[in-house]
Amino acid sequence: MIINHPLLGPRDSAEFTYMGDAKQIDRPDWQSPNALAQFIDYAYMRDNPAGAHRELWYHEQGDRSFLVVTRDTTTHEIFSVELASDVARIQGRIA
Amino acid sequence: MKLWEGLEQDLNYNAMVSQRGILNLIHSDAQRDAFTRRGNAMILNGADADLLSTEIIQKRYPFLNVSNARFPIKGGLAQHRGGTVRHDAVAWGYARGADQMGVDIIQNCEVTGFRIKGGECLGVETSRGYVAGGKIAACVAGSSGRLMGKANMRLPIESHVLQAFVSEGLKPVLPGVITFGAGHFYCSQSDKGGLVFGGDLDGYNSYAQRGNLPVVEDVCEGAMAIFPMLGRVRLLRMWGGIMDMSMDGSPIIDRTHIEGLYFNGGWCYGGFKATPASGWCYAHLLATDAPHEFAKAYRFDRFEKGLMIDEKGVGNNPQLH
Numbered sequence: 381m382i383i384n385h386p387l388l389g390p391r392d393s394a395e396f397t398y399m400g401d402a403k404q405i406d407r408p409d410w411q412s413p414n415a416l417a418q419f420i421d422y423a424y425m426r427d428n429p430a431g432a433h434r435e436l437w438y439h440e441q442g443d444r445s446f447l448v449v450t451r452d453t454t455t456h457e458i459f460s461v462e463l464a465s466d467v468a469r470i471q472g473r474i475a
Numbered sequence: 476m477k478l479w480e481g482l483e484q485d486l487n488y489n490a491m492v493s494q495r496g497i498l499n500l501i502h503s504d505a506q507r508d509a510f511t512r513r514g515n516a517m518i519l520n521g522a523d524a525d526l527l528s529t530e531i532i533q534k535r536y537p538f539l540n541v542s543n544a545r546f547p548i549k550g551g552l553a554q555h556r557g558g559t560v561r562h563d564a565v566a567w568g569y570a571r572g573a574d575q576m577g578v579d580i581i582q583n584c585e586v587t588g589f590r591i592k593g594g595e596c597l598g599v600e601t602s603r604g605y606v607a608g609g610k611i612a613a614c615v616a617g618s619s620g621r622l623m624g625k626a627n628m629r630l631p632i633e634s635h636v637l638q639a640f641v642s643e644g645l646k647p648v649l650p651g652v653i654t655f656g657a658g659h660f661y662c663s664q665s666d667k668g669g670l671v672f673g674g675d676l677d678g679y680n681s682y683a684q685r686g687n688l689p690v691v692e693d694v695c696e697g698a699m700a701i702f703p704m705l706g707r708v709r710l711l712r713m714w715g716g717i718m719d720m721s722m723d724g725s726p727i728i729d730r731t732h733i734e735g736l737y738f739n740g741g742w743c744y745g746g747f748k749a750t751p752a753s754g755w756c757y758a759h760l761l762a763t764d765a766p767h768e769f770a771k772a773y774r775f776d777r778f779e780k781g782l783m784i785d786e787k788g789v790g791n792n793p794q795l796h
């Protein structure tokens with residue numbers, strides 16, 4: 381698979397480490413009243429869709445950035461690639 | 476193990492159960508410690524395990540490269556009663572056995588939904604109509620997430636692709652199953668002569684039933700590290716299948732929160748060797764509504780209770796188990 385890195389252009393997926401579902405960006409608030417339930421869901425439960433899947437790829441052999449890749453799990457076709465930091469910024473998780 | 480040993484007699488079906496032994500190679504002192512521990516755990520649980528020296532291994536398997544500069548073979552853990560079985564024949568044998576005992580097997584019939592009322596599962600919608608049932612038991616391996624999604628359940632499971640490979644037919648060269656401990660590579664020889672081998676998952680969520688080349692390369696490098704004699708062997712075919720990789724690498728055999736709906740899955744890539752025992756424990760659960768003694772730990776709630784069975788200690792990374 382070729383991952384079209386937003387900064388570095390097309391890169392072989394072998395340069396990356398797969399980190400799983402992109403929902404892991406949304407770390408729950410540990411002070412919320414149902415934090416326990418939220419963390420169990422965050423750490424262990426997955427949608428595991430057959431079709432479009434938003435997932436984290438870590439460019440370990442490259443610029444060490446985390447990417448959010450939207451990929452079809454039934455064909456391996458990649459629809460879009462974003463910097464995880466951009467995604468987190470849009471969500472207001474980082475300044 | 477005894478269920479495998481009696482399988483062909485029980486089913487009156489030749490499943491080509493062959494107890495040719497399995498050998499896990501050791502490449503470092505730390506690995507010897509880990510495998511000694513594994514062997515002791517096996518013996519404590521009534522299975523067989525035998526720690527072999529490099530000398531004995533060399534005598535039994537003279538083709539192994541024990542002095543590879545990077546991954547020397549320092550010993551091995553053998554389970555002499557392990558081996559190979561023809562997987563199609565197991566499915567056919569069980570199907571015929573079940574049929575003879577009065578089970579209806581409906582082929583080409585997809586479960587498309589569950590009929591759930593007031594927290595109770597009453598039956599399944601299928602591509603060939605509705606089927607009602609007192610107890611509904613799901614057991615669909617790589618499709619677990621997709622199927623249970625129809626009951627609005629999310630699982631501690633991801634689906635990943637695992638590839639397997641078969642070489643051209645050779646004369647008998649490999650007496651048993653051998654696994655390489657420094658990378659990930661395992662190999663046996665089929666009765667037709669082809670070497671059957673595999674290695675790691677590709678490592679990303681997939682339902683595509685095919686993998687990519689980096690893992691093919693990695694598996695072949697593992698092969699060359701211990702079997703330099705295979706350098707000229709040609710690959711005949713390869714394929715990928717979908718694994719129900721659980722968050723701790725161990726399976727689930729349990730009731731769901733929906734009354735009457737049961738689940739067996741999350742077997743990762745070890746589900747074939749578990750077939751008779753998994754079925755045995757699932758049948759016990761279905762018949763008695765209580766987990767079988769051997770499957771007491773395989774519960775859904777172990778994740779929230781912190782009772783994970785994470786043998787490798789790699790945490791909630793399904794692709795690493």
Ligand SMILES: Cc1cc2nc3c(=O)[nH]c(=O)nc-3n(C[C@H](O)[C@H](O)[C@H](O)COP(=O)(O)OP(=O)(O)OC[C@H]3O[C@@H](n4cnc5c(N)ncnc54)[C@H](O)[C@@H]3O)c2cc1C
Nearest residue numbers: 585586615616618637638639716717742744745746747748
């Ligand atoms: C390449 C590869 C190598 C492997 N090597 C090993 C090995 O060496 N040792 C080992 O122990 N294990 C191995 N495994 C794992 C093992 O094959 C599986 O864990 C095992 O086959 C699972 O058996 P099962 O009966 O639970 O599921 P399956 O055999 O997958 O059967 C599930 C059935 O459910 C059906 N199904 C799915 N969805 C629906 C639906 N909605 N409605 C109706 N039916 C449905 C499917 O059609 C299928 O027939 C390997 C797997 C792969 C892919």
